Amino acid sequence: MTVNDDSFTNWKTREEIAESMIPIIGKLHREQDVTVLLHSRSLVNKSVVSILKTHRFARQIAGTELSVTETMPFLQALTTLDLGPSQIDIALLAETYRTDDRGLSVEEFTAEAVAGATGENKIERRESRDVVLYGFGRIGRLVARLLIEKAGSGNGLRLRAIVVRGGGDQDIVKRASLLRRDSIHGQFQGTITVDEANSKIIANGNEIKVIYSDDPTSVDYTAYGINNAILIDNTGKWRDRAGLSKHLRPGIAKVVLTAPGKGDVPNVVHGVNHDMIKPDDQILSCASCTTNAIVPPLKAMADEYGVLRGHVETIHSFTNDQNLLDNYHNSDRRGRSAPLNMVITETGAASAVAKALPDLKATITGSSIRVPVPDVSIAILSLQLGRETTREEVLDYLRDVSLTSPLKRQIDFTTAPDAVSSDFIGSRHASIVDAGPTKVEGDNAILYLWYDNEFGYSCQVIRVVQHVSGVEYPTYPAPAV
Template sequence: MTANDDSFTNWKNREEIAESMIPMIGKLHREQDVTILLHSRSLVNKSVVSILKTHRFARQIAGAELSVTETMPFLRALTTLDLGPSQIDIGMLAATYKSDDRGLTVEEFTADAVAGATGANKIDRREGRDVVLYGFGRIGRLVARLLIEKAGSGNGLRLRAIVVRGGGEQDLVKRASLLRRDSVHGQFQGTITVDEDNSTILANGNAIKVIYADDPTQVDYTAYGIKNAILIDNTGKWRDREGLSKHLRPGIDKVVLTAPGKGDVPNIVHGVNHDTIKPDERILSCASCTTNAIVPPLKAMADEYGVLRGHVETVHSFTNDQNLLDNYHKSDRRGRSAPLNMVITETGAASAVAKALPDLKAKITGSSIRVPVPDVSIAILNLQLAREASREEVLDHLRDVSLTSPLKRQIDFISAPDAVSSDFIGSRHASIVDAGALKVEGDNAILYLWYDNEFGYSCQVVRVVQHVSGVEYPTYPAPAV
């Protein structure tokens, strides 16, 4: 048998193992609210090839390829346990088992590592929490996709309604079509049908009422059976507490804004300051996509090295706020054609750092250039550190943060030498460290941070909503602090 034959046989064997993983992962998710992860990447509803690629990608960050033959025993062990709602990372189970010296079997080690999610320790499965989307643009539709995907057993977040202004004939059909197909993010994973008589979109069995209103005060959500809901405002029309309070109508309990909040509205970056949200807080903001991209790595660097000052330059995809062709715009430069120009503009991300990291005393400045790509941006974070460091030391630190720290869902790490922006479309992390571009000299470090300013940010929004709704389940093994 040739080497090629050996490689192909090995591939077919791994395909067979990955195929047998799918029903186990699906059953755990549907029946027990358990999400199986591999180095923070969900394996729920993934294909055979996707599961194998996710294992392969572990080589990029952990330095060694992870095989399904290594993770399968841990997944099989999980199916024998009385698990409660949780997220369990089989990649981390496999990695930590290798360094464990207690002589435990895989089954014994797994039971011990996830003990907080089993038996008397497991948390109760909660009643589903209603969610309403106010606005249905780029972020609104991506958040909708995520909520539908995460509906799982039906005990988590339930997208009940979308509120939009009436758009005329075929409005419902056109909005459903935009949810079904996206030029950047591809096809919706599932089926979508439209019930025009009842003004409803049915997506993977989820009945989503489309409510037409010109103003928040026109809607009584209880009339649609919606109660105690979290409303996600994707319009950005109202940014302060007074404006956002208009959403606090019958049936709505909390309001989450997908733009930087003004005044005393808390700006939340999940993974960094979401634990500061007060239980009685009814209005909060998820800050901006760029704030979510820079704050987690900034915290990681400040915690380890200290940061005296910094500057962030964002090279940002164009957005709907810009003109397709030259035309009047209230801003100085955004009226010039977005797909034809690089456009210097402002960013509030640097000033927003203070809201998310109030203990960081370093002055952070910022500027931005919009460029002719439809999605994925990069933030160049130039930091003066409180102590000197080497490039290798900083790389090792950021790699470890992406693998094992509480920020591993926010920070990803890539060492591919030929990575470009389109490679990160669909990334669920708030920020991806480009290892090859990192520069460190003495007390100066320059980080290049990719981010999908649409999808990665939408994932952060959903994480905040999960947290305030009480359906953010614990992760095992617990991240290192």
Template structure:
């Protein structure tokens, strides 16, 4: 047998193992609200090849691929436990078990590592929380996809309604079509049908009412059986407390804005300051995509090195706020053709840092250039540190942050030498550190941070909604602090 034959045989064997993992992962998710992760990446509803590719990601930890033969025993061990709702990272289980020298069996070690999710300590299933989308644009449709994906056993977030302005004949059919197919993010993973008679879109069995309204104050959500819902305003039309309060109608308990909030509206970046949200807070903002991209790595660098000052330059994909061809726009440059020009514009991300990181004393400035790509942006974060360091030290630190810290869902890391923007379409992280582009000299560090300004940001929005709704379940093993 040749070496190539050996490689192919090994691949087929790993395919078979990954295939055996799928029903176990699905059953844990449906029946127990357990989400199986591998180094913070969900394995729920993933294909055989996706599971194998996610295992390959572990090369960034020890320089070698994590094998499914290594993680399968931990997955099987989970099925023997009386688990409550939780997120369990079998990649971290395998990594910590490898470093453990007590001689425990896989079953014994797993039971100990996830003890908080079993027995008297486990969280009981919570009643599902209703969610309403106000607006159905780029972010609204991606948030809808994520809500439908995470419906799981039906005990988490439930997308109950979408509120839009009437668009004329076949409006609901056209909106369903935009949810079904996306030129950047591809096909919706599942089935979508339209019930025109009842003004509803049925997505993977989830009935979503389409409500037509020109003003928030005209809607009574209880008339649609919606109660204590979280409303996600993705229009950006209202950004202060007074405007957003219009959404607090019968059936709505909280309002989450997918744009930077103004005035005293809290700007929340999940992973950094989400735990500061007061239980009785009814209105909050998820800040901007760029704020979400820079704040987690900025916090990580400040925690380890101290940051004295910084500047962020974001090279941002164009958005629907710009014109396809030159035309009138209230902003000075955004009226010029988006797909034909680089457009210098402003960003509020730097000033928003103070809201998310009030303990950061460093002055952060910022600017932005819109460029002719439809998605994925890059933030260049230029920092003066409180102490000198080296490129190798910074990269090792950020790699570990991306793998084992409480910020591992926000910060990703790539060492691919040929990485370009389109590689990060669909990334679920707030930003991705590009190791090859990182520059460090003495007390100066320049980080290049890729981010999917649509999908990665939408994932951050969902994390905030999960947290304030009480359906963000704990992760085991607990991340290193």
């Protein structure tokens, strides 16, 4: 395929190719439960411009822009294969093919690279797993959006109900409105209607029952046709095993907490220690947004360089537990106006590292400052390494981790010199390494890690839920270990 050198003609040609990708991507997703990725970013339900921008973004992490003219042949090759449920990264296919010197055709190379998802090797499409959201605040609504988005194939996870405290008139209408429009994350991608008579929200065809309860022990979920469900507690009201066990009612098989767990509740950071989850574990925590942001890059650095000690300083967006204006608060400083002040506060993320990385013997300390932005935070991770290195070596290593390692869904990488916090709203990664301010001198390294503490964290929660439900499908080509 030849492309005219004229910039506008070049753009129109790529636009036409991206447009032809959309029905192929959609059909693979609907009919075979295959999610097409580009550098770990899903292309399902994306627009023409979004597909082109995702290809262009590859320049920031791989050094060169990836063209749809390179990836389209691999996408077409996938349509000729008997694929089972999987995630397939066409950027990795294109890039590994570029360095392959065996003279294979695109079709032959693709068939070999995704062989684990074809023919007799492919896994069966699983029955959908019921999910209940207990609480419908900032994280609850974003998790709901993700669950609805991922229900497109008809398999996987199925949001059946949300449980909230009883409200006033038009309670369900107001909750649906908050799901439909979000001041930070924008409009819901789809349609939402309300069935007040039956206490249901219908989002993209998904019927979601709204259950009113002030006490988890009062609900029998089987009465709503819900069975063997995973309940996601977004309230943070109960954080130990005794409290969270109250959710184990008829119809609920497992409970996942979207806050740091206390006592013997396992704190899980997907990509790092999710494999420790036992089939009979009924109660899990997804730790905190900051823990999810720092643990994957900390593990990456410890694996390559060793870490002797470290300190994390989080510059964190304000949250709902702070006051808009000065008012009484149980915490010493959080009562002061969140939009007007920087507020020094505590973070449990550093101590939570020990639960997620028990083999890491280094002492990690931490503190936090809340600042007047509504979303996206940055963690400054200062480390004493086990050996001396250089800035260039560290950046090359972390760029490679973000592209090809088992942590590529957790760690992103940017070289954009003008990046600011709002640029990372909607990031699906647990953290994004900012190459520009990274500092390395001898055995000391300082990493700057952006993270969408709302949406990126919600994506990590969904990954944990997919894992425990058995609907986390394998990715091809397989990441390097």
